[in-house]
Amino acid sequence: MVPIISCKNVSFSYEGKTVVADVDFAIEQGDYLCVVGENGSGKSTLIKGIIGLKQAAAGRIERAEGLNRTAIGYLPQQSLIQRSFPTSVMEIVLSGRLGSKRFISFYTKNDRVIAARVLEKLGLLELASSSFGELSGGQQQRVLLARALAASPDKLKLLILDEPMNGLDPHIKQELYEVIKRLNEDGLTIIMATHDVNTAVSYASKMLLLDEKQEFFGTAHDFQHTGLGRELMRDSCGGHCAICGLAVDEP
Amino acid sequence: MIATLHIHSYQMMGMDSSIGSMGSLVDTLLLMLSYTFLQRALIVGLLVSICSSLLGVSMVLKRFAMIGDGLAHVGFGSLAVATAFNAAPLAVSLPVTVIAAFVLLRLSESGRIKGDAAIALVSASAVAIGVFVISMTTGMNTDVDNYLFGSILALRQSDVVLSVVLCVIVLAAFILLYNRIYAVTFDETFARAIGVRTSVYTTLLAILTALTIVVGMRMVGALLISSLIIFPALSSMNISKRFKSVTILAAGISVTCYLVGVIVSFVYGTPAGATIVLVNLAIFIICWFIRLLNTRVRSRG
Numbered sequence: 371m372v373p374i375i376s377c378k379n380v381s382f383s384y385e386g387k388t389v390v391a392d393v394d395f396a397i398e399q400g401d402y403l404c405v406v407g408e409n410g411s412g413k414s415t416l417i418k419g420i421i422g423l424k425q426a427a428a429g430r431i432e433r434a435e436g437l438n439r440t441a442i443g444y445l446p447q448q449s450l451i452q453r454s455f456p457t458s459v460m461e462i463v464l465s466g467r468l469g470s471k472r473f474i475s476f477y478t479k480n481d482r483v484i485a486a487r488v489l490e491k492l493g494l495l496e497l498a499s500s501s502f503g504e505l506s507g508g509q510q511q512r513v514l515l516a517r518a519l520a521a522s523p524d525k526l527k528l529l530i531l532d533e534p535m536n537g538l539d540p541h542i543k544q545e546l547y548e549v550i551k552r553l554n555e556d557g558l559t560i561i562m563a564t565h566d567v568n569t570a571v572s573y574a575s576k577m578l579l580l581d582e583k584q585e586f587f588g589t590a591h592d593f594q595h596t597g598l599g600r601e602l603m604r605d606s607c608g609g610h611c612a613i614c615g616l617a618v619d620e621p
Numbered sequence: 622m623i624a625t626l627h628i629h630s631y632q633m634m635g636m637d638s639s640i641g642s643m644g645s646l647v648d649t650l651l652l653m654l655s656y657t658f659l660q661r662a663l664i665v666g667l668l669v670s671i672c673s674s675l676l677g678v679s680m681v682l683k684r685f686a687m688i689g690d691g692l693a694h695v696g697f698g699s700l701a702v703a704t705a706f707n708a709a710p711l712a713v714s715l716p717v718t719v720i721a722a723f724v725l726l727r728l729s730e731s732g733r734i735k736g737d738a739a740i741a742l743v744s745a746s747a748v749a750i751g752v753f754v755i756s757m758t759t760g761m762n763t764d765v766d767n768y769l770f771g772s773i774l775a776l777r778q779s780d781v782v783l784s785v786v787l788c789v790i791v792l793a794a795f796i797l798l799y800n801r802i803y804a805v806t807f808d809e810t811f812a813r814a815i816g817v818r819t820s821v822y823t824t825l826l827a828i829l830t831a832l833t834i835v836v837g838m839r840m841v842g843a844l845l846i847s848s849l850i851i852f853p854a855l856s857s858m859n860i861s862k863r864f865k866s867v868t869i870l871a872a873g874i875s876v877t878c879y880l881v882g883v884i885v886s887f888v889y890g891t892p893a894g895a896t897i898v899l900v901n902l903a904i905f906i907i908c909w910f911i912r913l914l915n916t917r918v919r920s921r922g
Contacts, residue, residue: 447810
């Protein structure tokens with residue numbers, strides 16, 4: 371199968387300083403990849419590279435044919451500015467439609483229909499005219515997810531999420547993971563950066579561990595039984611694999 | 622001292638500043654409209670108020686409010702230097718302030734120097750250069766005083782033309798590019814990812830702000846002009862929670878405050894710039910109380 375995204379020996383740097391090096395992996399349509407690592411390990415930088423917001427200092431990022439801007443949905447890290455921004459849910463979701471529009475553009479009825487459909491899919495339709503700042507953290511993330519999906523609901527192939535679970539309560543996290551899981555089951559390829567390794571391993575099909583360079587890439591199962599991944603799991607999860615249930619020290 | 626200066630100027634132009642308070646509001650307005658300089662002040666002021674409030678919503682939300690303040694100081698410095706060398710004030714001030722807008726924007730976006738500290742440095746330096754050059758040449762005179770605290774008497778025909786052009790540009794940019802300006806203000810990273818050239822829009826906002834400040838500072842003064850950008854946006858954000866209504870409301874508040882400020886200033890002979898800003902402050906406090914009441918009611922319900 372042709373990979374939807376492949377990184378070939380990619381490194382990124384800021385002002386000449388290498389942030390993350392030797393990233394080399396490929397994922398296929400339908401994969402659910404979690405990119406894990408400490409803060410500052412290069413997760414967000416890699417995500418920006420895949421989106422096309424940051425140029426690789428070395429190596430190559432290859433996208434499958436037809437995987438253009440409108441086929442990729444993006445949920446960036448939430449900024450502090452947004453939490454108190456005076457805006458309605460509908461205004462946010464509609465702004466996802468701008469990618470396919472020309473320089474001077476107004477929203478059409480079609481845009482509003484699509485936005486409403488996406489909101490309904492994520493169970494947010496009754497909040498359409500609510501103020502973003504008055505929503506809970508979990509609802510806010512779902513609204514931003516709706517914006518990502520609204521870009522082109524029919525052509526969307528890949529959804530990229532940068533730390534969507536930051537600052538969420540555990541049960542809200544669980545809900546959001548379930549929403550993303552459903553999208554993945556509908557055929558969407560997922561790439562998610564997170565430092566919540568424990569939950570990530572039970573949802574992801576593949577794991578990528580970064581620590582200024584690529585430490586691991588492989589299935590979520592192998593991740594829990596090898597190298598740094600095993601150590602992380604041993605420290606936090608009682609040492610049992612989320613997939614096979616065996617102790618992580620066993621192969 | 623400034624207040625007496627203003628009363629003095631009104632009286633010099635044949636007006637008794639107490640006349641207005643005795644007639645009705647309509648009479649006062651009619652009387653005001655019979656003076657050419659007040660006609661100009663109303664046209665320029667209302668147009669600048671619209672521009673400053675529209676730009677202000679994005680500038681405040683993007684945490685660029687300090688840029689407005691910095692630009693006003695650069696505007697003052699350049700006007701002072703122009704006066705000292707007998708150059709046309711606007712011909713010097715407009716390009717200098719627009720260039721400053723570029724510089725300040727880069728400074729506040731770059732992580733290298735603390736952006737706000739850098740803006741403070743540029744502001745203070747610009748004022749220092751202006752004051753220094755003036756003391757070497759003409760000395761502190763009424764012109765310089767007008768630049769600091771504003772004077773609606775100083776507005777010329779060219780200001781009217783300039784403010785009409787500016788307002789047309791700002792309104793056109795806001796209506797035609799509204800959705801993109803919203804996207805860039807709310808989430809620059811996302812906007813960039815979906816192909817919006819965000820730096821074009823932030824630069825456009827900064828340049829239009831620079832132009833608004835240069836036109837507006839001759840009216841309300843360099844020390845006060847940034848409040849015309851900040852106050853209406855902050856006031857309307859207390860009341861409305863939607864971007865579109867915040868924008869429209871800010872424009873409404875700005876225009877109302879200007880009108881009320883000019884009328885009060887005319888009737889009581891107070892300096893126009895300071896009066897307009899104080900009306901803005903009053904409205905801000907009222908809006909803030911409305912929000913407090915709203916949250917109280919909601920938390921009880």
